[in-house]
Amino acid sequence: MQCDFDIIATRSVQADIEIGLVIHDLLMALGIERFKIRLNNRKILGGLLEKLQLAEKATPVLRALDKLGKIGAEAVAREMAETAGTSEEQSSAVLKLAEMTGDHEEIFGQLRALLEGSPSGVEGLAELEAVLVGMQAGGVPRERIALDVSIARGLDYYTGTIYETFLDDLPGIGSICSGGRYDNLAGLYTKQELPGVGASLGLDRLTAALEELDLLEKIQTPAPVLIPLFDKQLANNYLAMAAAIRRAGIGVEVYPEAKKLGQQLKYADRRGFRFALIQGSREAETHECQVKDLAGGESETVSTEPSFEPLIEYLRAKLV
Amino acid sequence: MQCDFDIIATRSVQADIEIGLVIHDLLMALGIERFKIRLNNRKILGGLLEKLQLAEKATPVLRALDKLGKIGAEAVAREMAETAGTSEEQSSAVLKLAEMTGDHEEIFGQLRALLEGSPSGVEGLAELEAVLVGMQAGGVPRERIALDVSIARGLDYYTGTIYETFLDDLPGIGSICSGGRYDNLAGLYTKQELPGVGASLGLDRLTAALEELDLLEKIQTPAPVLIPLFDKQLANNYLAMAAAIRRAGIGVEVYPEAKKLGQQLKYADRRGFRFALIQGSREAETHECQVKDLAGGESETVSTEPSFEPLIEYLRAKLV
Numbered sequence: 001m002q003c004d005f006d007i008i009a010t011r012s013v014q015a016d017i018e019i020g021l022v023i024h025d026l027l028m029a030l031g032i033e034r035f036k037i038r039l040n041n042r043k044i045l046g047g048l049l050e051k052l053q054l055a056e057k058a059t060p061v062l063r064a065l066d067k068l069g070k071i072g073a074e075a076v077a078r079e080m081a082e083t084a085g086t087s088e089e090q091s092s093a094v095l096k097l098a099e100m101t102g103d104h105e106e107i108f109g110q111l112r113a114l115l116e117g118s119p120s121g122v123e124g125l126a127e128l129e130a131v132l133v134g135m136q137a138g139g140v141p142r143e144r145i146a147l148d149v150s151i152a153r154g155l156d157y158y159t160g161t162i163y164e165t166f167l168d169d170l171p172g173i174g175s176i177c178s179g180g181r182y183d184n185l186a187g188l189y190t191k192q193e194l195p196g197v198g199a200s201l202g203l204d205r206l207t208a209a210l211e212e213l214d215l216l217e218k219i220q221t222p223a224p225v226l227i228p229l230f231d232k233q234l235a236n237n238y239l240a241m242a243a244a245i246r247r248a249g250i251g252v253e254v255y256p257e258a259k260k261l262g263q264q265l266k267y268a269d270r271r272g273f274r275f276a277l278i279q280g281s282r283e284a285e286t287h288e289c290q291v292k293d294l295a296g297g298e299s300e301t302v303s304t305e306p307s308f309e310p311l312i313e314y315l316r317a318k319l320v
Numbered sequence: 321m322q323c324d325f326d327i328i329a330t331r332s333v334q335a336d337i338e339i340g341l342v343i344h345d346l347l348m349a350l351g352i353e354r355f356k357i358r359l360n361n362r363k364i365l366g367g368l369l370e371k372l373q374l375a376e377k378a379t380p381v382l383r384a385l386d387k388l389g390k391i392g393a394e395a396v397a398r399e400m401a402e403t404a405g406t407s408e409e410q411s412s413a414v415l416k417l418a419e420m421t422g423d424h425e426e427i428f429g430q431l432r433a434l435l436e437g438s439p440s441g442v443e444g445l446a447e448l449e450a451v452l453v454g455m456q457a458g459g460v461p462r463e464r465i466a467l468d469v470s471i472a473r474g475l476d477y478y479t480g481t482i483y484e485t486f487l488d489d490l491p492g493i494g495s496i497c498s499g500g501r502y503d504n505l506a507g508l509y510t511k512q513e514l515p516g517v518g519a520s521l522g523l524d525r526l527t528a529a530l531e532e533l534d535l536l537e538k539i540q541t542p543a544p545v546l547i548p549l550f551d552k553q554l555a556n557n558y559l560a561m562a563a564a565i566r567r568a569g570i571g572v573e574v575y576p577e578a579k580k581l582g583q584q585l586k587y588a589d590r591r592g593f594r595f596a597l598i599q600g601s602r603e604a605e606t607h608e609c610q611v612k613d614l615a616g617g618e619s620e621t622v623s624t625e626p627s628f629e630p631l632i633e634y635l636r637a638k639l640v
Contacts, residue, residue: 001321007576010576010577012549012576012577012578014549014555014574014575014576014577015576017559018574018576021559021563025566133556134555134556134559137555137556137557137559137560137563138559138560138562138563139559139560139563139564139567229332229334235334235454235457236453236454236457237457239337239341239454239457239458239459240457240458240459242458243341243457243458243459244459246345247459254334254338255334256327256330256332256334256335256338257330257332257334258332
């Protein structure tokens with residue numbers, strides 16, 4: 001399951017910044033602090049390919065580039081030359097982009113030089129810088145943002161800004177929140193132009209991560225009251241009692257089996273119930289029940305008439 | 321998506337009652353009042369087939385029975401005779417069960433006669449009666465419970481009580497909450513016996529139903545404050561202002577495009593924002609911003625220093 005958030009019908013880079021802020025504030029609100037949002041812009045790689053006159057050969061070039069981590073730069077250049085007919089100059093420029101390292105300023109400096117003369121590349125660079133600066137203006141610490149202009153995969157879908165989010169302590173699970181700008185997306189379905197930018201939080205993956213990081217609260221039974229099934233013949237009495245107490249907003253569990261009372265009370269102790277409501281045939285006749293305080297051990301006899309009201313009042317007072 | 325609730329590790333009919341109560345209280349909590357929980361017990365049909373010595377031919381018998389609504393009783397009897405070799409007596413007994421009508425008492429009377437001599441049938445009947453009575457003891461009005469001993473489909477999975485839930489106003493969407501007892505379920509996976517009873521709320525179907533019944537609250541933008549993108553050069557100022565106000569728990573939207581202020585304020589009016597925070601270069605220099613009350617129309621100049629605190633205080637006081 002994914003939780004999506006999108007801003008549609010605007011091409012403004014302000015919307016790209018806002019989506020970055022949502023990713024950040026979302027993770028912070030979930031109690032995660034050690035993560036990085038990786039930013040990229042589709043136009044940077046696109047602009048470079050255009051400038052190198054490789055735009056038409058983008059598919060084989062990117063396919064080769066994808067193997068960089070596995071086979072190394074030399075083999076990638078060789079494959080590019082074979083499948084896309086790239087010159088040495090072309091493949092080395094593409095590899096330079098993919099292997100770019102350094103801090104934000106250094107990377108921007110290298111990109112500016114590499115993309116000079118490519119209008120769309122320069123535009124992508126300006127957008128990337130605006131998102132980087134804007135997210136910081138909006139309160140994201142610099143160290144939670146990483147530039148990653150090398151991402152080559154899965155970019156077909158996006159036309160501008162791209163987001164990925166990795167947990168510092170669990171990099172292996174992959175990006176838990178990814179997205180980007182998709183200015184042409186609606187074009188697949190309608191003639192109306194519908195630009196947008198958005199991202200998806202992968203809920204299953206995130207839940208697994210929160211569990212792993214011990215950030216999920218453990219929940220015990222929230223019901224404070226147990227009604228033991230003390231006398232099977234009175235089961236329907238117990239159900240009516242439980243219904244009335246629940247309607248008053250107090251949680252009740254009715255024990256499902258007519259085991260020995262001692263066993264049922266042991267269960268109550270173990271699960272942390274506060275009170276057990278015990279009613280035998282004698283109490284049922286006199287419209288009463290015993291309220292046993294499970295921590296203290298003492299019992300009091302409380303009336304159940306009219307409509308369980310005295311019993312509810314008693315529990316309310318004790319449970320404050 | 322489904323929301324499941326189960327009680328496991330007990331064979332007690334009290335657990336079957338409890339699951340029925342959860343179904344009822346769940347729908348009530350969602351604001352639905354006009355619905356029926358249809359109850360059945362797998363052992364009733366099973367016991368009857370056993371008594372008729374048709375247990376081994378259950379599959380063709382049930383397949384024929386499934387067509388009752390479409391092809392009528394006569395054709396069903398014919399198909400049973402052909403595919404399962406049933407006598408007229410056998411098929412008429414099965415059809416009698418499927419066509420049983422009347423109020424709860426009448427149905428129980430007919431079932432008692434029909435199942436006489438079948439231990440498992442009689443057991444199923446006793447369980448069905450216990451669930452029916454127990455649910456009423458637990459607060460479910462009689463008219464929200466329906467007996468439906470004819471359900472033949474999808475019973476392979478269940479071994480006892482079966483629940484289906486239909487909305488009175490939208491019967492066409494089918495059961496929105498179904499389940500049952502599955503005493504042998506864990507047997508598929510482990511040798512350990514793990515009896516259980518439970519049901520699933522079909523969330524997609526339910527959401528569609530709530531929408532259809534106009535029971536879903538419409539949610540408007542919850543942010544009371546809009547910051548128009550009045551001066552593009554100040555965009556990062558606006559982001560910092562928004563971040564500070566949001567940290568104080570007040571919702572803010574930053575308009576994404578530098579349109580004419582009048583257009584941005586029209587948007588604010590239309591969407592029901594309470595305040596617009598307008599800052600031009602002059603106000604940015606003096607660390608101030610104009611707070612425009614969108615309902616009244618009046619503006620006040622408020623300081624943004626230190627750390628937007630006077631502005632946040634001002635908004636807090638106005639938004640109480």
